[in-house]
Amino acid sequence: MSNIGVLIVGSGPAGVAAAESFRKAGGTSAVTIVTTDSSRPCFRPPLSKDFLRGDVSASEIELHTAQWFSDLGIELIRDDTVVSIDIHAQRATTHGGRSIFYAQLILASGADPKPLAVPGGHKALPLRSLHDAEVLRDAASGADTAVVVGAGFIGCEAAASLAHRGIATTLVTPDQVPQQKRLGFSAGERITDFLSEAGVQYVGGVKVSAVHGDSVRLDNGVSITTDVVLAATGVAPRTELVARTGISMAAERIAVDEHMRTSIANVYAAGDVALAINRIAGRRVLVEHWQDAITQGTIAGANAAGESSSWCEVPGFWTTIGDRTLKYAAWGDGYGRARLVEKEAGFSVWYETNGITVGILTLDADDDYAEGQNRIRSGAALPW
Ligand SMILES: Cc1cc2nc3c(=O)[nH]c(=O)nc-3n(C[C@H](O)[C@H](O)[C@H](O)COP(=O)(O)OP(=O)(O)OC[C@H]3O[C@@H](n4cnc5c(N)ncnc54)[C@H](O)[C@@H]3O)c2cc1C
Incomplete structure (x- = not known):
C-alpha cells in the first residue's frame, strides 16, 4: 500500500506531459505514473514511419531518459495496469496487486486499436505500442507482400513505409479515396497519388470479409495472398476504468471541461481518452493527435498543481506518407x-x-x- 500525491494512469504523451507540468507548476507532492507498457515512454508518430522503415531504433525514439524521470521525482511503474478505482477512498488498485492512495488522479489511458472484426481478423497485427511496432517490423523483415486494412493516417503511413522496404503492399479500404469524409474528395485524391508514388497499391470501395491462412478475402470475391496483414481500423478509447465510478462520459469518452477536470473533484482526464471543451470553439472537440495529447496533459498537470489553465489551441497534426508531409489544423467535427x-x-x-x-x-x-x-x-x- 502506498500513499502519493498525484497518480497518473498511462505513460503516453498526455500522462508524461501531465507529470512534467505538475512539477513545472511547482507541485511538490509525490508523482507516480502507472503504465501497462513494458518499455519507457516513446514517440508514437515514428512507429508507422521511420521506425517501420527501419531508419531509427527503439532507443532513438524514447521520450525521456531514466535520469529525466528521476531528476523530476517522477516514479514510473511499468508493466502494470490500474484495474479499479475507488473514487470515495481515493485509491487505485493494479493488476500486479498494488494499492495506491492518491490526492489527485489524472486519467491518460489513451486508446486501443480496434480489432479487424471479420472471421480470422485476430491474425491481423495491431499498431499502437512500441511492442506492436517491433512485432510488425520483425514480420515485415521477412515479408515479400503486405496488406494494410484501413486508410486513416496510420494505415496510409504504414503502407508507404512497408512499400519503402521493398514489400509489395496493398491498402484495402471501403473508401473510394482515403479519408473522404474527414478531408473531402479532392484531398483524398491527392493522398491516393502519394500512396501510388510510394509504391502502394490502393484498393478502394471494398471491405475485408475474412482473413484465412495467408489470404485476405474481400467482399467483391477477390482474395489477396500476403505475408503480413496490418489492421489500421481505428481506435477505441480505454475507458473501462471509469465504469461504475460515477465519472461523467460524453460520446464514449471521459467528459472534461476546458481545464481537463472530470465531473469528480480531484480527477482529471487528458488525451485520446478524454473529450474536452475547447474554450475558443466553445464546445467539446474530439482529438486523437500527439500534440493535443501533450497540450491537454500539460493543462491537467498544471491545474492539479493549483494553476488555472485551459485548452484554447486549435487542434491539429502533421502526417508523413512516403516523402510527403501534410499539415492539418481543424476543429475536426x-x-x-x-x-x-x-x-x-x-x-x-x-x-x-x-x-x-x-x-x-x-x-x-x-x-x-x-x-x-x-x-x-x-x-x-x-x-x-
Ligand atoms: C503508429 C502511430 C502513429 C501516429 N502518428 C501520429 C502523428 O503523426 N501525428 C499525430 O498527431 N498523432 C499521431 N498518432 C496518434 C497519437 O500517438 C495519439 O493521439 C497519442 O499517443 C495519444 O496520447 P495519449 O497519451 O492520450 O494516449 P496513448 O499514447 O495511447 O497512451 C496511453 C497510455 O496509457 C496506458 N494505459 C492504458 N490503460 C491503462 C491502465 N488501465 N493502467 C495503466 N496504464 C494504462 C497505455 O499502456 C499507454 O501507455 C499516432 C499513433 C500511432 C499509434
Missing part, C-alpha cells in the same frame, strides 16, 4: 464546403462552415497553414 487551391510547390485545402474557416490542410504551403490557423482561431472567413 465536419465542414460545409472544401476548396483546394494549387500552390507553387504544393496545395492547400480550406474548409469552411457558414462562411467561417474551420480547417486547413496543406502540403508545402506553410504560409497558408499559419494563416489558416489564425482564421480558425479567430472565427474569420476564408481569405477570398
